[in-house]
Amino acid sequence: MRNARTWPQRTQVWLCISMMLLLASTAQAQPTGGTYTGTLECGPLITNPQQGPWSQPVQLTISGQSVAWERLDSRLSESGSGMLRDGRVSFNLEGRWNPGQRSTGQWRNVVMLEWKDSALSGPATIFSANGDQRLRDCSVRVAMAGGTKSVAVPPPVSASPAAAERARREQEANREKDALRERAIRENDERIARQREAQRREDEQAQRQAQERRDAQRRSQEAWEQQQQAVERQREAERKAKEEQERQRQVAAKQQQEREAQERAAAKTLQEANAKGAATRQAARIRALGLPADFTSSMLYVSYGAAWTELMPCAQWLGLLLENQKISEVRAISVRGRPGVSIKRPGQPAIGFVFRTESKEAYVWALVTDDRASLLETPGEHMHVAQLLALYTDPTRMP
Missing domain, CATH: 2.40.160 (Porin)
Incomplete structure (x- = not known):
């Protein structure tokens, strides 16, 4: 209990x-x-x-x-x-x-x-x-x-x-x-x-948005690159076109130069042929001038400062003077027994060239202006006279 x-x-x-x-x-x-x-x-x-x-x-x-x-x-x-x-x-x-x-x-x-x-x-x-x-x-x-x-x-x-x-x-x-x-x-x-x-x-x-932005940037970059390529192709095409134009211009210029050279050569040939025939065409008038035979049958020499060189036969030079329409009168002169030629252009005083001859060669001895004869002494004077002799035979070069 x-x-x-x-x-x-x-x-x-x-x-x-x-x-x-x-x-x-x-x-x-x-x-x-x-x-x-x-x-x-x-x-x-x-x-x-x-x-x-x-x-x-x-x-x-x-x-x-x-x-x-x-x-x-x-x-x-x-x-x-x-x-x-x-x-x-x-x-x-x-x-x-x-x-x-x-x-x-x-x-x-x-x-x-x-x-x-x-x-x-x-x-x-x-x-x-x-x-x-x-x-x-x-x-x-x-x-x-x-x-x-x-x-x-x-x-x-x-x-x-x-x-x-x-x-x-x-x-x-x-x-x-x-x-x-x-x-x-x-x-x-x-x-x-x-x-x-x-x-x-x-x-x-x-x-997704980042990817979309990247895709948009990529497309934009590709479009820009394509645009740049198109611009570059256009520039290249323009450059080639300019090069082709320049090439064609140069070809045309060269062809023009060749044509002009050919024309000048033909004109020169024609001029030379015409000049050579001037003595024959103007034989009677040359005889009528009364110049000595030893002068008209001589080769005319000129000096351009360095040495004497042939210009053309005296008879040919006289024939070209007589055929020049820009010369109004050609007559014979004589200074100290040396033969000469007086050339008269309209509106200008006459100018005379006096020559000395030796062995079928004629040389400019004096220049007659205002009825006074001046002997040629310096190379510059001889060069000036040589240019005048050639100028009077070519009407195209005379003013």
Whole structure:
């Protein structure tokens, strides 16, 4: 009978045991304080998938409800803290490369962790410093020994109806809390999934727009290159056309020069032939001048400053003078017994040429102007007289 207890005593014992179990279960529903190491695993860089995935260690330090985050990498700094509520903690972290590193810049890391299966785990997303560009999708897991999920303790069978009702209500409240927590987690996961899907669509749209811009730039570049090629072809065609025109002009000029040379040669030949026949055609008039025969039968020589050269036979020179329509009178003169010829042009005083003869050769000796004879002494005077002798035989050259 020593172990026998009354109904109220047994009820109190079971209530105490139930409360202790509930308190123990509630205490173990949160991770215990301490420092834990886990892993941050990130996928490829969204803006450049060639930069592949990577993983790094992270450290969580729990003190009461406060949880401190630190990424364990000496090259960079990324740390922050959050409050643990209902088994969940979130971080809005700012990271930067440490001075002296090859890489520079800053970023944001948004982390949401949940206490589940003796670990804090959940998604993380790395953004640009201003939060406009999503860079990498990541996940975090930090295992923590000693943590358990909360469990419900059924009320003792022998408890009083009031205690049983309270236990039932507490169990229902715990179930409702668990359901709310599960729904919140599910809604958060769905929100994150929607955000990621929206971000994926935005990234795809941005990639399409970037590709469209690249295609438009490529088409614009191709059109510009084609235009430049057309311009270059036009320039080449114009250059070839100008070269052909210049070639034809040169050919035409050369042909014209050849024709003119031929015409000059023919005219010269004709002139020479005509000049050679002047002595025969004007033989009677030459005899009528009364010039000495040794002069009319001589070869006329002139000097152009360097040496004496043949001009033409004297009879031929006289015949050309007589046939020149621009000469009004040709008559014979004599100075100091030397034969000469006086030439008169309309409106101009007569000019006379006096010759000396030797061995069938005639040379200009003096020039008669204003009835005065001037001996030729200098090379310049001989050259001037030589030009006059030739000029009077060619009407086309006379003014």
